[in-house]
Amino acid sequence: MYLVFFCALVVMACRNDASEFKIIYEADRAVALSLDSGLDSENIKVVLDTNQSTPILGAIYKTNDSHIFRPVIPFTNGQKYLVFKDTIQIAEFIIDKNSDENNPKLTAIFPSIDTVPENLLKMYLQFSKPMQEVGDALDYVTVINETTGKEVDVFLKLNTELWNKEHTMLTLWLDPGRIKTDLIPNKTLGLPILKNNTYTIHIDKSWRDADGLSLDKTYSKTFNVVERDALKPHVENWEITVNNAVLTIDFKEPLDAILVKETLNIKDENGTIVLGEIVLKTNETSLEFRPKHDFTSQTYTISVDSKLEDLAGNNLNHLFDRDVTQHTATDNSEYKTLTFKID
Amino acid sequence: MKRITLGIFFIATALVVLVASKESTPSTNDILTxxxxxxxxxxxxxNALSFGxxxxxxxxxxxxAAIYALDTKDNASVATSERIGIGEVDEKIAASLGTTTDNIRITDMAVNPVSKAVYFSVNVTDGTPVILKLKGESFENVSLTDASFSKIELENAIAVDAKDHRNRPQRVWAISDLxxxxxxxLVSGLSNKEFSSTFRSIPFPFKGNQDYASLEIWHAAHGKYETHAPIKTFDVxxxxxxxxxxxxxxCTPLVLFPMEDIKGGKHLKGRTVAELGAGNSPLDMISFExxxxxxxxxxxxxxxxMRFKYETIADFKDTMTEPVTEFGVATGVAYDxxxxxxxLQLDNLDAEKVVYMQRTSSGDLILRSRPKRWM
Incomplete structure (x- = not known):
């Protein structure tokens, strides 16, 4: 494992010999404290300067030339720690804060379009770095109805927030109970966002990343709300243009930015998935697929998982808000397909 | 001398028999692990803890997107727990981890029914997962890097067709309770992509098989519309x-599903037995006699x-279909x-006590035991 040794500020309070203490960094995190091997490691404890009665949990083990104290979690940036041998303080150190140039950024808000239906179901926030894994995301997200001038609650509060594994992308649901007609939240609170109103979402700069650094600035996005989208996406309406190097699909409406990439595959005549890169264009209303190797003369199939949704959560099979007492014919096919031919 | 020799012979024989019987009859722990x-x-x-x-x-x-089984080796049986009464629990946990309360979040609490020890899962800012065990008024670290464990990955956590290694965004299957x-x-959870509620049942010891069902509820607000709302917490x-x-x-329907039906990917409609009022979310559930x-x-x-009698739930044979029209009104099975x-957290501590974590009116986070007769 690659270790970076970094000398911390060490003040020898009660010893005259120049024992060395080092902070060990891994991936820019202060993960351990190295103590002089000449020191007897018995009864050594590390504490916060603000709570000296509680020893910090961790393991002490000996290497060739030193004792290593590895706390259960990395030392905290900006925090001051004291080291005691029995009841005598033998050192103190502060973990440096990272420089400001590493502050995280909000790189995208989806949908990126500035006009959304009043039954908009979800938004995605994409960050440049893994964000903090404590606190409530909604404490940092404010939505103002610019038409009324009032702050409004639109997002569903979940105890288990929907982050991706890297903790760089958060899914926020506009409260589905308020979107579905006649459910209690819908009846008592109404739709989260209303047509003919303008809203601004603010993402506050106090939101910290996994290293404790705040966003580089407060981010805002303004969007207008239009009438509800009560139509399913139909692949038959999609417009396909293709040459050997790039396939373009125009959806004729914005689709869910994350689901598009997950639900769409291009297959060759043998049913083998064609490798390539999908890039969303013009506010997620179209995509470009660039195959790793140029298309060849044959018929290709575009396979789309029916789970693909528009901005209102309507998927290829049914509407998000539907009256199940209406016994209309339901399409439950798992995939929809389109074909294109390369001559 | 002869009597001593004979005594030694009997003891030795007894030991051999004991060792042999131990070898031939592995303990329950040995079988499970x-x-x-x-x-x-x-x-x-x-995200969630539960003792087996x-x-x-x-x-x-x-x-x-996985469930782990960890052998805590905390197996010494204790009949009754000591009384628990600790203030500023979050401050104490943060200090034990060498940080401050704004850098931690206590995500779950579970009591080992064998040792009666209380365990906590803690999230920290940088995402390092932590499990702590309460010992007196202090905490011990439960190692996740040097442990005896087994693991099962949740099926369908990633889209079946997304196998082409195109760096597609990964599906998140957030576990809400376990x-x-x-x-x-038993595991409940929700996806970040489609708004749906899947409930899984995984036999233990883990062998790779698991069963699941998608659960749907009739919302008493209307009786005509379905929702795929995610389960917040559950009990059996x-x-x-x-x-x-x-x-x-x-927002807060209470819904019953027969356990025997949760299998084979079935789509189940539950029976709503209570609407416990809008503007509220359930946090934790326990049962006892x-x-x-x-x-x-x-x-x-x-x-x-809220306290419900099983008897009252058993007597409530209907499913709620009538609209609830007034904000905050609770209807359905009676409760106290x-x-x-x-x-915030609640669990059975022993036969006589529960343990709970509570944010007091002064803002202090406390951990206390309470006699069940006062529940």
Whole structure:
């Protein structure tokens, strides 16, 4: 494992010999404290300067030339720690804060379009770095109805927030109970966002990343709300243009930015998935697929998982808000397909 | 001398028989942990905890979309727990981890029914997963990097067709609650992509097989519309000899599903037995028996702890279909409000006590035990 040794500020309070203490960094995190091997490691404890009665949990083990104290979690940036041998303080150190140039950024808000239906179901926030894994995301997200001038609650509060594994992308649901007609939240609170109103979402700069650094600035996005989208996406309406190097699909409406990439595959005549890169264009209303190797003369199939949704959560099979007492014919096919031919 | 020799012979024989019987009859723990491996668990996040038998702790890891079984080796049986009364729990946990309260979040609490020890899962800012065990008024670290464990990945956590290695965004399957019941680990959760509620039942010891069902509820607001709302918390209760999943949802329907039907990917409609009022979310559930009656308790974000009698639930044969028209009104099975508010975590401590974590009116986070007779 690659270790970076970094000398911390060490003040020898009660010893005259120049024992060395080092902070060990891994991936820019202060993960351990190295103590002089000449020191007897018995009864050594590390504490916060603000709570000296509680020893910090961790393991002490000996290497060739030193004792290593590895706390259960990395030392905290900006925090001051004291080291005691029995009841005598033998050192103190502060973990440096990272420089400001590493502050995280909000790189995208989806949908990126500035006009959304009043039954908009979800938004995605994409960050440049893994964000903090404590606190409530909604404490940092404010939505103002610019038409009324009032702050409004639109997002569903979940105890288990929907982050991706890297903790760089958060899914926020506009409260589905308020979107579905006649459910209690819908009846008592109404739709989260209303047509003919303008809203601004603010993402506050106090939101910290996994290293404790705040966003580089407060981010805002303004969007207008239009009438509800009560139509399913139909692949038959999609417009396909293709040459050997790039396939373009125009959806004729914005689709869910994350689901598009997950639900769409291009297959060759043998049913083998064609490798390539999908890039969303013009506010997620179209995509470009660039195959790793140029298309060849044959018929290709575009396979789309029916789970693909528009901005209102309507998927290829049914509407998000539907009256199940209406016994209309339901399409439950798992995939929809389109074909294109390369001559 | 002869008597001594004979005595030694008998003792030796007894020891041989004892050792042989021990070898031929492995303990329950040995059987349950026979496929466990030693080493670094690789746990990336902890969303939910639940104890099974023999000190085995089940851990729900959303990041890895997996359930882990950890042998805590905390197997010494204790009948009765000491009384617990600790203030500033979050301050003490933060200090034990060398940080401050704004850098931690206590995500779950579980009591080992064998040792009666209280365990906590803690999230920290940088995502390092932590499990702590309460010892007196201090905390011990439960190692996740040097442990005896087994693991099962949740099926369908990643889209079946997304196998073409195009760096597609990964599906998140966030685990909302987890419980061990009668040889199975039960898991509820929700996806970040489609708004749906999937409930899984995984036999333990893990062998690779798991069962699931998608659960749908009739919302009493209308009786005509369905929702795929995610389960917030659940318990298993026995009514008239039959096991039911008692699931609680945001805003706050309480819904029963027969456990025997949760299999084969079935799509199930539950029976809504209560609407506990809008503007509230359930937090935790426990059940226990006192005075010959079986009770079920639920803590909430914006309401006190609710107490239900199994008997009352059994007597409620209908499913709610009538609209609830007035904000905050609760309807359905009768319950009692206990004088306990802002209870964030709740579990059975021993036969006589519960343990709970509560944010007091002064803002202090406390951990206390309470006699069940006062529940």
């Amino acid at each position: 026979s496929n466990f491996i030693e080493g670094n668990t690789g746990i990336a996040s902890i 038998p023999e000190g085995i702790l089940f851990i729900g890891d959303s990041k890895n 419980r061990y019941h009668d040889g199975n680990v 209760i026995k009514i008239e000899g039959k096991d039911y999943l008692m699931a609680s949802y945001t 006192k005075g010959g009656q079986q009770y079920f308790f639920m803590s909430n974000t914006n309401r006190p702890i 409000n206990l004088p306990m508010v802002n209870v």
